[in-house]
Amino acid sequence: MSRQTRRSREERARARRRRLRRGRSLLQALVGSALALPGMGGGARADSPLERPSSDYSFRFYAEEPLPQGKAAAGNPTRERYEILMHQFHLESPATERSDVALDIVHETMTGASPWFVRNQGGTPAQVMSGATIQEERTDALVSGNYYFDRAKLGASAGISTENDYFSWNLGSSGEMSFNDKNTTLSAGVGFSDDTIEPTEAALFGRIEKARKNGYSVFAGLSQVIGRKSVTQTSLSYKLNDGYLSDPYKLAEVGGANVPDNRPRERHQLAWLTRYRRHYESVAASLHLDYRYYFDDWQVTSHTLEAAWYQSLFGVARLIPSFRYYSQSQAEFYSPFYASAPADGFVSSDYRLSPYGAIAYGVKAEARLEDWPRHWDWTLSAGWERYAADGDLALKRVSVESPGLVSFDLFSVQLKGSF
Amino acid sequence: MRPPERFRFRAMGSPCELRLYGPPGRVARAAESALREVRRLEAKYSRFRDDSLTAAIHASAGTGSGIEVDPETASLLDYAAAAWRESGGRFDITSGVLRRAWDWKSGRLPAAGQIAALLPLIGFDKLRWERPRLWLPRAGMELDFGGFVKEYAADRAAGCCREAGVARGLVDLGGDLAAIGPHPDGSAWRVGVRDPRRPERALAQVELRSGAIASSGDYERGMWVDGVRYSHILDPRTGWPARGPAAVSVVAPHCLVAGTATTVAMLHPPAAARRFLRGLGLPHLCVLPDGSVTGSLSAHRDSGSPPARSPAA
Amino acid sequence: MSAAQLRLFAAILAAAAGLGCAGVKPWERDLLARPDMAWEPDGREATARSHVFFSKEASLEGGGAGGGGCGCN
Numbered sequence: 001m002s003r004q005t006r007r008s009r010e011e012r013a014r015a016r017r018r019r020l021r022r023g024r025s026l027l028q029a030l031v032g033s034a035l036a037l038p039g040m041g042g043g044a045r046a047d048s049p050l051e052r053p054s055s056d057y058s059f060r061f062y063a064e065e066p067l068p069q070g071k072a073a074a075g076n077p078t079r080e081r082y083e084i085l086m087h088q089f090h091l092e093s094p095a096t097e098r099s100d101v102a103l104d105i106v107h108e109t110m111t112g113a114s115p116w117f118v119r120n121q122g123g124t125p126a127q128v129m130s131g132a133t134i135q136e137e138r139t140d141a142l143v144s145g146n147y148y149f150d151r152a153k154l155g156a157s158a159g160i161s162t163e164n165d166y167f168s169w170n171l172g173s174s175g176e177m178s179f180n181d182k183n184t185t186l187s188a189g190v191g192f193s194d195d196t197i198e199p200t201e202a203a204l205f206g207r208i209e210k211a212r213k214n215g216y217s218v219f220a221g222l223s224q225v226i227g228r229k230s231v232t233q234t235s236l237s238y239k240l241n242d243g244y245l246s247d248p249y250k251l252a253e254v255g256g257a258n259v260p261d262n263r264p265r266e267r268h269q270l271a272w273l274t275r276y277r278r279h280y281e282s283v284a285a286s287l288h289l290d291y292r293y294y295f296d297d298w299q300v301t302s303h304t305l306e307a308a309w310y311q312s313l314f315g316v317a318r319l320i321p322s323f324r325y326y327s328q329s330q331a332e333f334y335s336p337f338y339a340s341a342p343a344d345g346f347v348s349s350d351y352r353l354s355p356y357g358a359i360a361y362g363v364k365a366e367a368r369l370e371d372w373p374r375h376w377d378w379t380l381s382a383g384w385e386r387y388a389a390d391g392d393l394a395l396k397r398v399s400v401e402s403p404g405l406v407s408f409d410l411f412s413v414q415l416k417g418s419f
Numbered sequence: 420m421r422p423p424e425r426f427r428f429r430a431m432g433s434p435c436e437l438r439l440y441g442p443p444g445r446v447a448r449a450a451e452s453a454l455r456e457v458r459r460l461e462a463k464y465s466r467f468r469d470d471s472l473t474a475a476i477h478a479s480a481g482t483g484s485g486i487e488v489d490p491e492t493a494s495l496l497d498y499a500a501a502a503w504r505e506s507g508g509r510f511d512i513t514s515g516v517l518r519r520a521w522d523w524k525s526g527r528l529p530a531a532g533q534i535a536a537l538l539p540l541i542g543f544d545k546l547r548w549e550r551p552r553l554w555l556p557r558a559g560m561e562l563d564f565g566g567f568v569k570e571y572a573a574d575r576a577a578g579c580c581r582e583a584g585v586a587r588g589l590v591d592l593g594g595d596l597a598a599i600g601p602h603p604d605g606s607a608w609r610v611g612v613r614d615p616r617r618p619e620r621a622l623a624q625v626e627l628r629s630g631a632i633a634s635s636g637d638y639e640r641g642m643w644v645d646g647v648r649y650s651h652i653l654d655p656r657t658g659w660p661a662r663g664p665a666a667v668s669v670v671a672p673h674c675l676v677a678g679t680a681t682t683v684a685m686l687h688p689p690a691a692a693r694r695f696l697r698g699l700g701l702p703h704l705c706v707l708p709d710g711s712v713t714g715s716l717s718a719h720r721d722s723g724s725p726p727a728r729s730p731a732a
Numbered sequence: 733m734s735a736a737q738l739r740l741f742a743a744i745l746a747a748a749a750g751l752g753c754a755g756v757k758p759w760e761r762d763l764l765a766r767p768d769m770a771w772e773p774d775g776r777e778a779t780a781r782s783h784v785f786f787s788k789e790a791s792l793e794g795g796g797a798g799g800g801g802c803g804c805n
Contacts, residue, residue: 023698
């Protein structure tokens with residue numbers, strides 16, 4: 001291509017972009033002024049009901065890394081950990097002019113071994129896994145709906161969850177209200193759950209036969225539009241857990257002998273989450289930043305920082321790299337093993353209550369197909385995330401990390417259709 | 420599916436129609452409310468009535484004291500200002516005085532100097548508009564709301580119907596259409612856009628579920644002089660007719676915006692009009708003087724069925 | 733919560749609640765309405781990840797209430 005042809009092509013492209021910018025600015029100016037007229041901007045709702053039904057199916061494969069040889073106790077039956085195949089089915093649809101409904105069904109198949117107890121091997125904690133391979137299935141169902149007012153929304157949900165050894169049902173309700181030209185939104189909600197656990201092989205292993213726990217939660221949040229390109233939200237969530245909160249499948253070594261995992265029958269939890277979303281027009285991408293501060297009355301405190309970059313490509317695809325940093329302190333009564341029984345009797349060697357940090361990173365790709373065959377839109381996505389927990393990653397120095405810390409890979413694919 | 424209730428009437432110099440779905444009582448109340456609103460706007464902005472706001476504005480021209488306007492008129496003036504600015508002066512509500520030079524029924528061009536004498540009275544930038552006060556500095560200056568109040572009335576009429584609880588229907592004010600909502604079965608209103616050179620034929624069928632469509636064409640009014648066609652759409656910058664497309668239709672969320680877009684497009688030379696409409700990003704139809712049809716709606720071209728309604732001239 | 737943390741929380745609340753000072757007009761919400769600007773563009777992924785992290789860590793997910801537990805170990 002000659003220099004001249006190239007230049008005139010560039011000039012024409014520039015002129016085209018100028019025209020598009022001018023055209024859009026004209027349109028924006030006209031629509032903006034039109035909306036200021038009485039009765040013209042009315043009817044626009046803060047959030048509106050879904051306009052069309054859509055459905056999606058996701059498949060995820062979760063695979064934990066085997067326990068490192070150096071962390072396993074002598075005589076440990078298997079170093080294999082968990083593998084989960086997860087199916088998620090979702091259906092949502094407008095119901096009336098002011099409402100919509102949704103149905104979520106999740107089915108999981110879990111196999112593998114999980115940490116059982118930690119042995120004191122010459123002063124160093126070593127993990128013993130459960131022997132027999134677990135094979136469990138979990139099915140969840142949730143129905144939810146929303147009702148929309150001019151500047152507000154009300155939602156409710158009800159769900160159940162069943163597993164071989166477990167049954168739970170839950171209820172939730174939430175609402176939100178917008179102010180300030182819909183730039184500020186206040187939201188709040190409550191939730192209740194009732195769980196019953198009947199551990200398998202209870203008699204054989206001397207486990208409790210049946211136990212219950214209840215969860216009562218409440219949250220309140222405030223979101224604010226900062227400008228055309230950014231928005232932020234901060235929210236507080238509180239949950240009261242009441243009942244049997246121990247893990248019936250875990251033991252703790254106390255003075256050389258194994259005793260059942262025993263945690264307090266009450267736990268108060270508070271999480272403070274702040275989120276920020278910002279769009280970068282020139283590169284057609286959006287930044288997601290989330291920070292969560294958590295603490296509870298078991299003395300666990302944690303920090304979570306998540307970042308994701310939503311990069312649009314060619315108008316029909318997206319590439320989303322993401323990163324997550326997590327750090328938690330230990331529960332007050334946690335210890336890999338105990339020399340003697342603590343005064344209050346609470347013991348747990350569960351790595352999930354130990355101090356550690358974790359880094360996760362991943363990437364997801366999405367592609368969209370619109371208007372095929374007629375007015376149907378499709379999105380296909382695939383992603384992968386890798387997570388690794390380590391005592392050295394924690395914010396505060398960890399003197400003895402749990403031998404049971406986990407690393408995993410999570411692979412996902414999803415197909416979504418809007419009709 | 421039961422057909423909608425139809426209410427025909429005449430307003431703003433054109434045949435109008437409301438097509439509404441709903442229980443008879445509610446539909447009747449909605450139609451009454453919409454009709455009242457259209458008549459209110461007609462009376463308020465009419466240039467034919469001595470008691471209209473427009474007459475009061477004209478009476479204040481050249482007096483230096485200006486006139487205070489109500490919030491609705493103030494917002495309309497803000498709209499007209501934005502449109503004037505963004506359209507490079509093509510949309511100009513002070514251009515009504517050109518009516519004095521152009522007599523479409525006479526078949527004669529304006530006399531020498533007539534246009535030149537009127538140009539000093541034209542130009543939105545010559546007004547002093549400081550909300551809520553408006554000054555027309557020179558006697559003889561006029562504001563012509565006719566160019567956009569009909570489309571605004573279509574939007575307001577649709578709004579009245581919605582407020583009365585009618586969620587499905589169509590407002591048609593002389594070819595400026597505003598959809599209240601689709602048919603009860605969810606299907607869209609099918610609107611025929613008239614072919615400018617063959618008025619009994621529809622150029623395209625446009626589907627409207629919500630939003631509005633406005634059209635402009637050079638065939639109903641205007642005149643032929645010595646074999647040359649002079650469109651009735653006058654360019655405020657020159658005082659002479661536009662030499663642009665033969666017809667333009669634009670779909671937009673508001674009829675007001677659709678109407679402004681068609682007017683501005685008609686005041687571009689044909690090729691520039693095509694580019695302007697493409698740059699707007701709204702669904703549109705553009706018929707050029709050579710008969711060619713372009714625009715995102717031209718894919719919905721129809722062959723031969725009569726138009727549902729005549730587009731506004 | 734320490735005094736410093738409380739001060740930070742108050743500052744964020746104040747920033748987030750910049751009532752009247754920040755905000756956009758209705759017609760300026762085009763970018764904010766993009767799916768990639770939503771709090772959770774992919775609901776299923778959010779649910780799945782939340783479930784995974786809740787099962788493997790000690791914290792409460794936050795951001796909402798309701799939803800069941802599970803016998804996850």
